[in-house]
Amino acid sequence: MRKLLLLCALLASAPAHAAAGPPADPLALAMSSHAVILMYHRFGEDGIPSTNIRLEQFDAQLAALAAGKYHVLGLPEIVARLKKGEPLPDRTVGLSADDAYASSFTEAWPRLKKAGLPFTLFVATEPVDQKLRGYLTWDQIRRMKAEGVTIGAHGNAHPSLPAMTPEAMQADLETSMRRFREELGETPKLFAWPFGEWDAASMAVLRGFGYAAAFGQHSGVAYAGHGMFWLPRFPMNEHYGSLDRLHQAVEALPLPVSDITPQDVLIRLGQTPNPPVLGFTVAPGVERLKQMRCYTGPGEAVAITDLGGQRFAVTPPKAFAPPRERISCTVPTQEQGRFRWFGIQFTVQK
Structure with missing residues (x-):
């Protein structure tokens, strides 16, 4: 079912x-x-x-x-x-x-x-x-x-x-x-x-x-x-x-993204890759992507890999623990004090 x-x-x-x-x-x-x-x-x-x-x-x-x-x-x-x-x-x-x-x-x-x-x-x-x-x-x-x-x-x-x-x-x-x-x-x-x-x-x-x-x-x-x-x-x-x-x-x-992977945010300990490698493609036209920064919920920096073609892979520094964890990515804009922002939450189960 x-x-x-x-x-x-x-x-x-x-x-x-x-x-x-x-x-x-x-x-x-x-x-x-x-x-x-x-x-x-x-x-x-x-x-x-x-x-x-x-x-x-x-x-x-x-x-x-x-x-x-x-x-x-x-x-x-x-x-x-x-x-x-x-x-x-x-x-x-x-x-x-x-x-x-x-x-x-x-x-x-x-x-x-x-x-x-x-x-x-x-x-x-x-x-x-x-x-x-x-x-x-x-x-x-x-x-x-x-x-x-x-x-x-x-x-x-x-x-x-x-x-x-x-x-x-x-x-x-x-x-x-x-x-x-x-x-x-x-x-x-x-x-x-x-x-x-x-x-x-x-x-x-x-x-x-x-x-x-x-x-x-x-x-x-x-x-x-x-x-x-x-x-x-x-x-x-x-x-x-x-x-x-x-x-x-x-x-x-907004930081508009598409083709997000993994397709499901559910992480089952021992069954699902953990930490997840978050992948996404940023919409064409978004500038300053080299200044993108990503963090976990507690504020730990997350490694970002530029895969080319506006595609990125984001790898947290350690496995996520139950019950949940978040990743946020920001990109500065040309307008002072304004950032593009994308976030996602993973559900983590034993």
Whole structure:
């Protein structure tokens, strides 16, 4: 069954990471239609710095985003334009938060509403159903939705979907959809991968639920021509919450690539080459490729081999450990302070 799902995913995405039928000028398309999407979790919950943004950091970020230089649009509009290849203003930004923590309602939404900034909340339904402390209630979610927040799906039990059997995966996603229908009267069109973890088989299952797009937790710029079921988002937390970091992210430009290998991001220890050699071809017209730099999630430099013809192989310095690892590559542009950015996340299983 899993092999069949893998084949379906590869055929549907051709390959899983690349847009089918690339345009004649992918760089021009990417430059005319791209957006930076920010991802948050908790707001003002200072005891959990890895998933929290301090309120003074968030206030400073919102002030910067609302100052006029940036175009903050809702994720549904961004996704719709990316899928059609329609233009988006340069420096378009989307805002999202995962997991439906209560501080999204008590702290984030009042600030966002006052600033007039659209927002998407990805809800894992089981913690809400169980009325766990620190999570939103369905009444609060309904109120946020009524006030303009886009509600996205984040699975039911917030599982690592690649770690599940196809049957268990299907059941979790079906439960999530059912609970949204029962509580909100409709089902979300956007999905965020729990932990940012996916593989070809889970992507094949997810596609069957009719979502318009799915988002990861790897840094990078979403652009027309990018795979719509692994769109990148820049994580924001206390460590990466400074204004310098914000501007680095929202000033980023797309680094359009194609023919990504390996075709599946799942690494099985003892069965799959580890570390993976990440291969990709950069779109024609991208300059300063000799200044490309790549790093792992913890910031370790990654060796880059120029294979010619805009093709590169990126080799991490050591094997990846479970449960996940990321690679980010950047290329400076001629515009001061702006970098082209491509990222990808690997799912690592024992």
